[in-house]
Amino acid sequence: MHFSRLQCSSTDGKDTVNQKLSPLIELQKLDLRIMEITELRRKIPERLHVAETPLREVTQALADTKAAVDVATKERRTYEKDLEVHEAQTEKMKSHAASLKTNKEYQAHLFEIELANKKRGEFEEKILVAMDKIDELQKSAKELQEKQQTHATVFAQEKQGLDTQDKELAKELARLETDYRDAAGKVEKSLLDRYNQVKATRKDQPLAAVRAGMCIGCRLQIPPQLIAQVRRSDDLHLCPYCRRILYWEGEPAKESASALSEARKADMEVGESV
Numbered sequence: 001m002h003f004s005r006l007q008c009s010s011t012d013g014k015d016t017v018n019q020k021l022s023p024l025i026e027l028q029k030l031d032l033r034i035m036e037i038t039e040l041r042r043k044i045p046e047r048l049h050v051a052e053t054p055l056r057e058v059t060q061a062l063a064d065t066k067a068a069v070d071v072a073t074k075e076r077r078t079y080e081k082d083l084e085v086h087e088a089q090t091e092k093m094k095s096h097a098a099s100l101k102t103n104k105e106y107q108a109h110l111f112e113i114e115l116a117n118k119k120r121g122e123f124e125e126k127i128l129v130a131m132d133k134i135d136e137l138q139k140s141a142k143e144l145q146e147k148q149q150t151h152a153t154v155f156a157q158e159k160q161g162l163d164t165q166d167k168e169l170a171k172e173l174a175r176l177e178t179d180y181r182d183a184a185g186k187v188e189k190s191l192l193d194r195y196n197q198v199k200a201t202r203k204d205q206p207l208a209a210v211r212a213g214m215c216i217g218c219r220l221q222i223p224p225q226l227i228a229q230v231r232r233s234d235d236l237h238l239c240p241y242c243r244r245i246l247y248w249e250g251e252p253a254k255e256s257a258s259a260l261s262e263a264r265k266a267d268m269e270v271g272e273s274v
Contacts (some may be wrong), residue, residue: 021207021236021247024191027183028207030176031199037173044166051158055151062144069137074260076130083123090116198245208244218242 002086093112100106184192200205208217208231220241222230230237230246237246 006267018024019233020188020191021245023183023187024245025197025207025247027180027187027192027195028205030180030183032205032248034176034180035204037169037176041166041169041173044162048159048162051162052155055148055155057230058144058151061259062141065137065141065144069134069141072130072134072137076134079126079130080124083120083127086116086120086123090120127192198243202242202244207247208239208242209249210246211249214237215242215244215246217244222246 031239034147090113093109093116097106097109145194148217187195195206205217210216210227213221215226217239218241220239222239226237226240226246229235231248233248238244239246
């Protein structure tokens, strides 16, 4: 990719490329903050969902426990009705005792009464088990209700905090977007076009400073000759690895016309002008 050269030497009184990039660097700061805020706001519903998880879980547990109470209550009532029917049958059976004539019939009657009493005991046992189960479930339901209230309070506070944060971020975002439009208007059109092209490709910061001999965008070492070219700020250069526009954070180097000419010959061997 070959872009038009921007000849800007400090020897002829014109701005250096770094000076031309200054508005673009400020624009990128706004751009990065806008992306950061957009990402923060995008994650708020997810954070809200996570914050609500304990409340949802305890609410579901409470609903399940109440349903279990209803089932156990119905079982108890069924056993109680079965016992009533059995008691009625037993009383009816006992009323026939006076009509018995032989000892054999009487012994059989006593055996039936014994079986009926045993059956009654089974019904009563089932009723007691159901009642104990209901008591335990109701105790659990009460504890879950208390937990639900606690989690509901915590979630309400978390939701309020996230809502407040979202509103503050929305205000900041609106302000930054206005600042961004103003800042973009101060950047040379050719530079802004290049910036937007790289931004569309990178999906993140299009500019990267040269620091400690490396591009801070990709953290890879840059050839010394390219570092010298970026430091002189006489042209725009791309990182040979991540293709970001490079800029020098310190003061540009001052060179004589002959030294500058020699350095520009090296430009043909290393780096790429923007």
